Amino acid sequence: EPEVTQTPSHQVTQMGQEVILRCVPISNHLYFYWYRQILGQKVEFLVSFYNNEISEKSEIFDDQFSVERPDGSNFTLKIRSTKLEDSAMYFCASSGTSGGAGETQYFGPGTRLLVL
């Protein structure tokens, strides 16, 4: 069964450093998402991406964040200058054709980011 994969599973970085989190969505999916979960808090939507551009972003997704689909398979989240409060589990998800109306989003296992 196809699945969403994410690398690395864990990342430790120093405050102010740039990190890139990588995701490989399910191959025939067209819509891609990033969510995050700060320890002890809800899973929060960050951004959705379709046709090589951002469809929607939350207020969390400020200028320090960016997303990219550099090739036909990868989907990345870049945090330019990490802050302590960026420490969280980051989930990538993908969905098929409509990107809404109840279409199932398939999630990866997450990348746990720790900013020191």
Next chain:
Amino acid sequence: AQSVTQPDIHITVSEGASLELRCNYSYGATPYLFWYVQSPGQGLQLLLKYFSGDTLVQGIKGFEAEFKRSQSSFNLRKPSVHWSDAAEYFCAVELAGKLIFGQGTELSVKP
């Protein structure tokens, strides 16, 4: 604003006992509702979803959920819990393609 509330942060049940996890939502229109499960080290796996029609929906692993519009609820149930059901369970509502999650309920199963 749209929101999802899971009142129980942690529930413990005995293996073989029945289970009900509560979920309440705040949403103006007919919602698309989901239950996901997260086992340790795993991603979020869809258990079931509700769009319209029959208010009792069946999912994987023997789970079911009932949509009650009058109570703004979408509670998850299982008649007999197995030790492998120990995990964290998330209720979510979809808003324009993005999922809004509840805070999750951690389920422990005792022998």
